[in-house]
Amino acid sequence: MADDDKKRKSSGGSKSGSKSSGKKSTGKKSSSSGKTTSARSSSSGGSSDSVAVKAGRAVAKKIGWKARIIITVLVGVILGVSMIWENRINVALGLTKQTDTGEYNGQTNAEVVAAAKDKGALNVHFVDVGQGDACIVELPDDKKMLIDCADGKTENTNAVLDYIDKNIKTKDGKTMDKFDYVILTHSDSDHCGSMADVLDKYPAVNFYRPNVAANYKDKKTGEVYIDPSLKNMKDYRTKDTRAYKNAIEAGCKNAENVYINSVNLDPIVADDKDNDGNPDYDYKLSFYGPNSNNYTDWNNYSPIMILEFGDKRFALTGDCEKEGEAEFVEKVGKAKGKSVAEDKFAVFTDDFTVDVIKAGHHGSRTSTSSAFIEAITTKNNIGNVLMVISCGFGNSYGHPHQEKLEQFRADGIKDENVLRTDRNGSIVLSVHADAAGEFQLFHGANAVVRSESTSVDWRYIAICIFAVVFLILIVEPLIRTVTKKAKRK
Numbered sequence: 001m002a003d004d005d006k007k008r009k010s011s012g013g014s015k016s017g018s019k020s021s022g023k024k025s026t027g028k029k030s031s032s033s034g035k036t037t038s039a040r041s042s043s044s045g046g047s048s049d050s051v052a053v054k055a056g057r058a059v060a061k062k063i064g065w066k067a068r069i070i071i072t073v074l075v076g077v078i079l080g081v082s083m084i085w086e087n088r089i090n091v092a093l094g095l096t097k098q099t100d101t102g103e104y105n106g107q108t109n110a111e112v113v114a115a116a117k118d119k120g121a122l123n124v125h126f127v128d129v130g131q132g133d134a135c136i137v138e139l140p141d142d143k144k145m146l147i148d149c150a151d152g153k154t155e156n157t158n159a160v161l162d163y164i165d166k167n168i169k170t171k172d173g174k175t176m177d178k179f180d181y182v183i184l185t186h187s188d189s190d191h192c193g194s195m196a197d198v199l200d201k202y203p204a205v206n207f208y209r210p211n212v213a214a215n216y217k218d219k220k221t222g223e224v225y226i227d228p229s230l231k232n233m234k235d236y237r238t239k240d241t242r243a244y245k246n247a248i249e250a251g252c253k254n255a256e257n258v259y260i261n262s263v264n265l266d267p268i269v270a271d272d273k274d275n276d277g278n279p280d281y282d283y284k285l286s287f288y289g290p291n292s293n294n295y296t297d298w299n300n301y302s303p304i305m306i307l308e309f310g311d312k313r314f315a316l317t318g319d320c321e322k323e324g325e326a327e328f329v330e331k332v333g334k335a336k337g338k339s340v341a342e343d344k345f346a347v348f349t350d351d352f353t354v355d356v357i358k359a360g361h362h363g364s365r366t367s368t369s370s371a372f373i374e375a376i377t378t379k380n381n382i383g384n385v386l387m388v389i390s391c392g393f394g395n396s397y398g399h400p401h402q403e404k405l406e407q408f409r410a411d412g413i414k415d416e417n418v419l420r421t422d423r424n425g426s427i428v429l430s431v432h433a434d435a436a437g438e439f440q441l442f443h444g445a446n447a448v449v450r451s452e453s454t455s456v457d458w459r460y461i462a463i464c465i466f467a468v469v470f471l472i473l474i475v476e477p478l479i480r481t482v483t484k485k486a487k488r489k
Contacts, residue, residue, distance in 0.1 A: 068473040075469045079462040112430045112444035120281055121432035122309040124356075125167065128421040129159045131362070131392030131399070132190035135316065136164070140281045140309065141270050142171045143180040146204075147316060149247075151193035160198050163426065176202060181268060181285075182251055183208040185261070185302040185318025189243040196246035203254035206268075210301040211260050211293045213238045216245035225249065229258045239298070261303040263291050283309045288345065289320065291327040299361060300324040306354065306376075310439030312431045313354040315376055317368075319361040325372040332375045353381040355441050356388060356429055363389040363400025363420075373411050382412035386419060386429070386443060393422040419443070 112123075123138035132150025139145060149160050168176055182204035184192055213230040215238050217223070225245050229252055252258055259265060268285040289304035302318025304325075317325075328345075335345035354376045360367030377385055387408055391399040400420065408418060419427050430442045 065477075068477065072470055072473050076466055079466050082462055112428050112442050121430050122283060122307075122312075124307070124314060124429045125163070126358070126388050126390055126419075126421060126427040126429075127160055127163045128426040129194075129390075129392075131395040131397070132193065133185075133318070133362070133390045134160050134163075135358070135390075136160075136168060137307070138168065139180075139270070139283055141283075144168065144176055144178070144202075145181040145183070145268075145285075146179045146195075146198070146202075147183045148185055148191040148318065149193070149195035149198050150190045158194050158197055160194055161201065164198070164202065178202055179204050181206045181208070182255075183261070183303070183305075184210060184247060184251065186210050186298055187212045187214070187239040187241070187244045187301070188298060188319065189241065191318065192247035193243050196250040199247075199250040199253075204251050205255065206257045206259070207251040207255040208259045208261055208265075208303075209248060209251060211237075211262070211290070212244075212298065212301055214240075214245045214248040216240050216242060218242075228252045229260070237294075261287065261290060261301065262293075263287055263289055283307070286344070288331075289317075289324055289328055291324070291331065295323070297321055297323065299367075302360075304328050309431045310433065312356075312439050312441050314356040314358070314429075315354045316358050317360045319364075319367065321361065321366050322369055325360070325367070325369050329371050329375050348375055351378065352376065353378045354385065355381075356386045359387055359389045359400065359404075361399075362391040362395075362397070363404050364397070365401040365404050368404065368408075370407060370411050373408075373413075379412065383414055384417070385413055386417050386441075387413050388427060388429075389418065389420045389422075391420060391422050395422070 120140045121138070122140055125136040125138070127134040127136060129150040133148040134150050135147040137145035137147065151159075164176070170176055179199070179202050182195075182199065184195065184207075187210055209229065211230075213227040214225065215227055216225040217240070218225075227248060229248075265287040267287070270281045270283050285305055285307045287303050287305055290301050292300070295301055299319035299321045300323050302320040302324065304320055305316045307314040307316060331343075331345045332348045335343040335348070338346040340346045357368065357373065357376070373382075389400050391397075405418065409415065421427060428444055430444075431439055432442075434440050
């Protein structure tokens, strides 16, 4: 028995060794274990293969992390841009809707104008042209002024022409035949897009234009347009667009006088032909900018204007940006303590205040700074100041920017005093003397107020998407890596 046991042990050991050897050399399945081992090369190359596999895994891991980081950054950039285009996205997805609320309690535009017609009034119309500017001023002496004229085209209708035909008449009720003053603040098409059409029907007597040349070459016809009022000037910039070319051409065509917007311009004042000194017709539009003729941003060529009638004042600034506003504020500061005869900016004393501000650049975050508002208002009157914003419903720029509305609130402007063409339609402000001879400001808007409702706030969605991507691609793999290393230790 002992000898037999020894033989069995010896035989078992031999078989085991044979199987073990077979595994190393052949890489075939083991019948006893029922498991599959990985095929390997000859024993001479086994060690090097193992190193290669490990190196490959290491490289793969490194590439994986780079890919994760790149994807996360790209997602962040895309979502960041989409947050800027929030309005465009909401409109495209049908999430922003326009509704009629009928909640406005003020006078209608027609009521305001009708009440003012017989009182030697100043009527300022901020026409709803969508994303753009168009302002029509009915002066107390029955002269008419146009400040900018955006496209405002819906189907076959020109919004400005349609508005003029319906609402702008002479004091005796006749259709107007000209604009006594036309002011083009700067060369962008959202301020001059339909000016040529309007001036073709109602030509300008006095044309005020930017210090930017319109030298245009039509690509189809080869026609070359040389700006008639700037062609002999050396110090100017050039804007090559059809809209600007057409506006300049139409403005200069029939004008008796052409002026270049500048801080040095004489103010526009009432002509007292009868020399009776009647204060009911005294008005003044003064220029306090632009203060340079070499801006890199076209918007800063917009003039800073103060329109006065009685003791009521309007601040009109086109698309003037922070740079132009800063120059204005600096000049106001340097004029402190001087007389108006010494420095025209000395008029902006601590008691000076406007009653209406047309927000620069359609309520953009880059205009109508707190410093500018402070320079033209007082703390006692800021709560009564009206802020007018000319912008289009659901516009792709997101105007007015939310942070700008919050700034206005912090500056002291009441929410109910912010009037917007995207919500209120065309807005009319009227100044005329009451029974006691004191000048009052009246304002009205369309009886039906348009309001926007957004069912989804894209900014929060974008932040949530980025948070999820960041957690999945960066945080979770990082936690797993750290945990594995801790376990190995």
